[in-house]
Structure formats: C-alpha cells, structure tokens
Amino acid sequence: MDEGRPRYHHGDLRAALLAAAEAELTATGVEGFSLRAVAKRAGVSHAAPAHHFGDTPGLLTALAAEGFGRLLACQTRRERQAPVDPASQVIATGLGYVDFALSHPALFRLMFASDRPDHEAPDLRAAGGAAIGHLAEQMAAAGGTVRHDKIVTPDMAAAWAIVHGLATLIGQGQMASLRDRAPDDRDAVLAGIIARVLPRTPGGADPEPRR
Amino acid sequence: MDEGRPRYHHGDLRAALLAAAEAELTATGVEGFSLRAVAKRAGVSHAAPAHHFGDTPGLLTALAAEGFGRLLACQTRRERQAPVDPASQVIATGLGYVDFALSHPALFRLMFASDRPDHEAPDLRAAGGAAIGHLAEQMAAAGGTVRHDKIVTPDMAAAWAIVHGLATLIGQGQMASLRDRAPDDRDAVLAGIIARVLPRTPGGADPEPRR
C-alpha cells in the first residue's frame, strides 16, 4: 500500500486532522490551540486544513461533534456490561459518561466549557442532543419524569447534574482521591452516588442501599 | 477629589485592572483574553499591568482567587436567609454556589475550567480551599461524613457534584428552561434536587419531600 512513502494526496486527511487536533488539544489545551500546530502535527502544510474544515472553529466544531459520538458510545458500552434492570442501566449510563470525561479530559472540556466550537452548528447540536437525550431516555426508563420538549424536569436535571458534576470535577483532578482509586472501587462509589438522585418508585426498594 | 482629571498615578490601578479583566472576560471569554485589551479597557498603557501582576497568568490567577472569595460570599449570604436547621443550611450553601455561577458565568469558567490561571499559586489554592471547604463543613453539619485530609467521601462528592453540575450546566445555558424560571420557582426546584443527595439520618425524615 506504499505506506511509508509520502504522497502528494494524503488519502484521508480529514480523519488525520481530527486525530491531530485531539492530540494537540490534549497537549496544549483549548486555549492555546492553533490550526498551524495541528497541520504541523499531521505533517501537512498549514493551509491544508482549510480545504476540509474552513477555519479553526470549523475544525473544533467537528472535533466536538465527534466527541459527543464517543460519549454516547461510552454510555452504551457500560450499559451492555450492566444488569438489565432500569436502575442499573441508568447508573451504567452515568458511569459511561464519567468514563469518557476521565479518558478524554481535554475533549470533554472542549465540548462543554469552550466558546471556540460553534455550538449552534447542526452537526454538533445533533450529536450533543443524541448523547444527552440518551441519558434522558435511560432516566425515563428508570421511572423518571422526562419531557423532551425543551423542558428540563427535576428528575432529568438531577441525573444530568450529578453525572456531569462528577465527570467534570474528577476529570479536572479536583477529586484526586476518587480519581486514583482502583476502577472497580471507584465505580462502586460513583454508582452509589448516582443512585441517590434516581426517582424512587412508590412501591419499590431503593435501587442501591444507602451507606 | 479631582475625579475627572487624568492623573499620572492611578490611585488603585490594581483594583481597576481586576475589574477591567472581569469585564473583558465577560465580553471576550477566557480564550480570547489578552492583557493589552484589559489595559485599554482600564485606560492605561499596555505595559502598566506588569507592575501589578507580572503577566497574563498572574492577572488571571488573582482574578480567579477573587472569584472564589465571592463564591464563598454568595454561599454565606444564602445561609443567612435560610432556616437554621442543618439541612436547610447546606441547601442554602448549594443555592449560593449556583447563584454565583449564574451571575458570573465567565468568571466561574475561569475558576474551574481554564488552564490559564496558575492553580498551584498559594493565594488561589487558599481561596478555592476556603470556598469548597465551607461546603464540606455544611455537609458535615447536616450529618455527612466528610474528612478533610484530601479524601473525598461519597457524601462530599455527591454534594459537590450535584451543586457543581447544576451550576455548570445552568450557567452555560444547557438547562435554559430552568435558568429562565422565576428565581423563587427555580430555587424551589434546585433545593429539591440538592436535597436528594443529602445523607438521611437514621431516625430522621427526609430533609425535603420527594416529588
């Protein structure tokens, strides 16, 4: 396949630039991010990215959208490993959300705490809506009240906030003692915390014992 | 006091620069923040800030530290307005935390989601520790298990995460329907959500009715 030989046409520069952008983001942070550095990292002239993404916000918007796709994938991966009862499932969704933030802290920050991507872009909105909408569906399945029409119910706000708060704080190293625990141990603690905000069905037991 | 007349020495340029920096932060965001723009906004030559803050990270570090002081003040203001029982008090602390994030979204982001301040600087660490430590004390008073020696307990992680998650998501406009409610109405919803994570004392009732 002529792997080693440099070719004039890259083949899949778009994907290569996204990968380079993520690496650059991890190395430099959102705030120092530049298109030139990404092009250099991808081994390409600094004018090349314009053909695929237009400008810096365009590249960051595409990267953020890809991030939301991976956030959703992290959620569903966890769900597959969990018991099938609705409470376990929504807890798994939350653990997947935290997984993503811990594995990709810079990307997570780009997606949720940066003005540089265009958050109104249809692709990004759709990807974000899919990931968060999935959490809402899981919460609804666990007995929560979750209306979709732009109204955030207490059940949904509680679930999203607890999961997002944990993901943000742990991902940023603000809860180092929790971050550095063995994964299984950490997951048990996180599951117990997430369980606190789940709706308790009238006749049912708590989804997780308290203390 | 010769107010209108421009003087060579400013009087309190340090404070004026901090105010200008906050305004600039609100207008431009952390990512486009520059020392020259701050100096221009304060009506001073662009080399002047160096006398007070050294460089850009120095200024942003001071601003973030001031932010934590105000975060703490928002917490205690709410506590003074709340009933004195421990559960009401810790909920008030949380509401104050959210108040701060809603009133100063750009500053909140600087404090928690930016690499530009030097988060290892003693002043900033102290200010941050005071604000978060206060939340921990309130949680402990409400019956939570909260050790201070760098260990985050589930009680503390839950309280911090729910409050931080709400503050972050609402402050960024991700929960617009909640943000745009009448303040009293919003507070009632938030109080109910925060109450979900409070420890339930063995013989005691829930601090807040569910649903």
Next chain:
DNA sequence: TGTACATCAGTGAACGCGCGTTCACTGATGTAC
C-alpha cells in the same frame, strides 16, 4: 517648613513571534469520449 533624593507607578516606542488568511501554483485523480 523646606530641600534633596530614592523609590515607585505609568508611558510609549520598539522588537520579535505565531497566528489566520490569501493566492498562484502543482501534483494526483477521476471521468468523458
């Protein structure tokens, strides 16, 4: 009260740098016939 002097705060010109953007170009690819 007055004078001399050190210190401090702020000025403004100059610098070098990395950035995004533009543009004429060139090499590769795909398609029509």
Next chain:
DNA sequence: TGTACATCAGTGAACGCGCGTTCACTGATGTAC
C-alpha cells in the same frame, strides 16, 4: 485501451495583525534631614 481535460487536494511564500515583552523615560510620592 488510450487520450484530454476538469476537478480536487495539498504546497509554500507572502501579508497584515495582535500579542507579550523589553527598555529608557518621566511624573508623582514619600521620606530623611
């Protein structure tokens, strides 16, 4: 199967801009005597 040509992807030099930093300076303030 071969040829011509349009289209596309990537190059590299050039540009103007705002940035942080440096530096000799100057105006104001405070203090010693």
